[in-house]
Amino acid sequence: RKEVEQDPGPFNVPEGATVAFNCTYSNSASQSFFWYRQDCRKEPKLLMSVYSSGNEDGRFTAQLNRASQYISLLIRDSKLSDSATYLCVVNMRARSDSWGKFQFGAGTQVVVTP
């Protein structure tokens, strides 16, 4: 079983619509969670960190469900520029004194259409 799993999509979303997708993680000791976006042939860019209480940044809302071990991302009022691959990233404990293992999911592709 992969440590971080995502629905690869693609999610085809009309402009202005809402899209949401999840990411599950297997290591219950994971502590830090992030969403990154990656455009074709570019580096991953931090979209937002995901906090226990959930958090919102403009049109983007992230939630964390520790009991079921998943995080979610919701995009409201989708723009054409939101088309990208969204990568779920979990920071896992590598040793007793180190959290340095940022583990990536395979990514969810979102395509926003006019």
Next chain:
Amino acid sequence: DTEVTQTPKHLVMGMTNKKSLKCEQHMGHRAMYWYKQKAKKPPELMFVYSYEKLSINESVPSRFSPECPNSSLLNLHLHALQPEDSALYLCASSRETGAVNTEAFFGQGTRLTVV
């Protein structure tokens, strides 16, 4: 400033060549990372440096040799690579590895082609 700078942006090398990838950050981060990304796949962790010491090696072949000369610089020395090593090599940094909720910031990557 959340910039991680990688050079070169593109590199073509033969299987007998020796080359180095360079990464630099001036955010005062004490953790630096090398990732490898193949097309349509997520980045895969290769190495983690924490306070200039190698803390994680994800069983990477010895033809890849990392080096951290100081807290701002990270190198990846390449020797006797194979064509299947062609990929996007990403460097990242974070404040430190010992704290939770510390984000990683990525450089633009070096697109490596081994011929």
